[in-house]
Amino acid sequence: MITSSGPPAPERTPASSPSYAHLAASAAARARLHELVPGGAHTYARGDDQYPEAMAPVLVRGNGCRVQDVDGHEYIEYGMGLRSVTLGHGYRPVVEAVSAAIADGVNFSRPTELELLAAEDFLSLVPGADMVKFAKNGSDVTTAAVRLARAATGRTTVAVCDQPFFSTDDWFIGTTAMNGGIPDTGDVVRFEYGDLEALAVLLAGHEVACVIMEAATALAEPAPGYLEGVRALCDRHGALLIFDEIITGFRWAAGGAQAVYGVTPDLSCWGKAMGNGFPISALAGKREFMELGGLRTERARVFLLSTTHGAESAGLAAFRAVVRAYATTDPIGRMEHAGRRLADAVNAVAAEAGIAGHLQVAGRPSCLIFRTNDASGQPAQEFRTLFMQEMLERGVLGQSFVTSAAHTDADIDQTAAACRAAAVIYRRALDQGGVDGLLRGRPTAPAIRRFAAPRRIGQAAE
Template sequence: MRSFDRSNYVQDRLHELVPGGAHTYARGADQYPEFMAPVLVRGNGCHVWDCDGNEYVEYGMGLRSVTLGHGYAPVVAAVSRTIADGVNFSRPTELEMLAAEDFLSLVPGADMVKFAKNGSDATTAAVRLARAATGRETVAICDQPFFSVDDWFIGTTAMNAGIPASPPTVRFPYNDLDSLAAVLDSHSVACVVMEAGTATAEPAPGYLAGVRALCDRYGALLVFDEMITGFRWSAGGAQAVYGVTPDLSCWGKAMGNGFPISALAGRREFMELGGLRTERDRVFLLSTTHGPETGSLAAFRAVVRAYAESDPVGRMERAGRRLADGVNAIAAELGIAGHLRVLGRPSCLIFATRDAEGLPSQPFRTLFLQELLERGVLGQSFVTSAAHTDAAIDHTVEACRSAAEIYRRAVEQGSVEGLLRGRPVAPALRARAAPRYIAPAPQPF
């Protein structure tokens, strides 16, 4: 068995210093098997190492923010060259113009772009802009996992403490035009916010065109969240793949191959409401000290060059198809295809874990994660990068074979009892934390 002693010590200290023990809920220790949450110290390509010296093939890749691989040399070199001449100034830099030109060349449906640091900055700016443009307040959001840390979205989740009651937000299911039409007909909606496609749901024929037409009919702005789909579906995002142009789009994650950068892009008539060339009341759109810092803009431009000169999406998809085919064949061979399955878009795979009754199961998910960690595979998903080599995929498939054999034992006995060594993982967005574990006094190393 692998040792996680140092990781457990550091994680315990983090809980004393940082609420939740991590700066992103999805990175929390509660998302991993108990006492098996590696604390990382470095990465290279698709491999990472923890502070106990354990090596892993990593999936998820920085919550989908890394598509070219950890420490990708051209990005690191571009950032190093640029920041040697300064990082932040009191006036715009030429780099801001060049980065904006690069971005808009990839997203031809957008006329203007503004850079920021967090995805929530961009989505909330889009909502504010839509409200100002339409004079309406209600936001219609698709039933998809996550859009923002701000009140208009988080107020609709289980983690709504500290948020005023009844945020003016309504929901509608994906791939259901009638439900969206009913929402637009019964509410005065400023904007429709959605991902054009997800890892596990492609738009039905005509669906996105129908959404576009409904927004036009009811005077609501269409906002595409391209945080995940941008640079993973294509360099131009899902809108380029599906051929439907939104009024506004929000970007982040893989734009900088892990460097902190996000963007709000859209039609000039709306974006200018946050500028200096409007006769209407101005929108306080995005005004951030660190939005235009040079390091992340240089990283973004290097990412654009990598996508122009090679085919990262193609490499991600090839690796993903190879992985999904391998693992699903093993599950079928072991007779557990109805309980363990890899699914989704090849560049954005997830694994579904079901119990002996065929129901989605966190304990069974935890067992699978536990066995993968023991075999050098780290990931809450099977999201690949362009750096995932055949050797890395082969290692993962073999790890999955061993893990699936133990998984089959759990299915056959009807539970994970005697196989899972700690508590199950839990949903990241939930109202209450698990009962607090009182650890022994940590010993410094």
């Protein structure tokens, strides 16, 4: 059964059917969602296919790092709104700031003082940027950055780092397996993170408008001199450098990866944690480029960003409250403390169970992932799903171990206890050569894939 406190649930014999009475309300809600919403969720990363079959809870509320589902079960949550929540769910100063702001109106026909104050706050955190424009999601601002770079340089080719995701728009999604309905995107070229020589060859062989990349990821820290080298190559070849700070902003530092590594891009894109879950994003950059979308340029103007809800008061008030929290508390320090403690505990559990080469926690302490390898040491969806299944049974929800400032030592201890019990089942699967009889239902599948199979709804579990 699912527990929310106390010792881990005892070892159990898994049922043969992916049907759980204790998740009946979630099952009904999931079925109805699939009738009304394509994929059953508004974000592919939140889809049922990303969780053990018939075990994905439908949530109703959250507080701190804990969430509750429609069946009344409580979970410790990791991932925290796809990394968008760093201060915790329902963080009172943010909620109170938003409540006060929206009481005076949400959307107007002219700019508000709040827009000015939020812009000042943002630019005080990102000293390499001269101007900022707010929007609602990361795809808005990465696409605007690419459009601006193409206009500024007169070129069309975009060099995209081989990192997982940059935008829902055609220029990026057209390069993935889910490219249905998208025309040819031959003006996008790829480069490998960390390989400066390969990027130099690419830039020498193409007229590139911009290089877009995350300066770092959970598992990839830049080698000394790498980002400086990328900056120099862009300058040499006349390409703009764009940093995607959607994840790194407010998780690596309030000023993003550029503040940590000391390399200033021409443009940068922000979102996720800057609103602690409220919808807000930002495009920031050097004045000479940003002004192309304004009224003080003699050049042909760029339709940069123009959205009805880009500067509504709730998102901006949330952002300003987040800025205050980062100035007066230490959320990054607390996230990193929780992450280090969790990584040490889970890796110790894996070592005790004799599966350290198969179950591992790795990454930046504030942005951890778990590796789930099969008996041969290769990443395996079925073992990932088995681990998530066992953690869900014991009150831990997450596709990663991304922490927030709300994760306490007690939460980490409870998670480690759940991992200790899950490791027993994981070891059993390794010993028997697979997950048969242990995994209920089908394994998870990559979120971005061409066909709904192997997790097509209506397809019987094999």
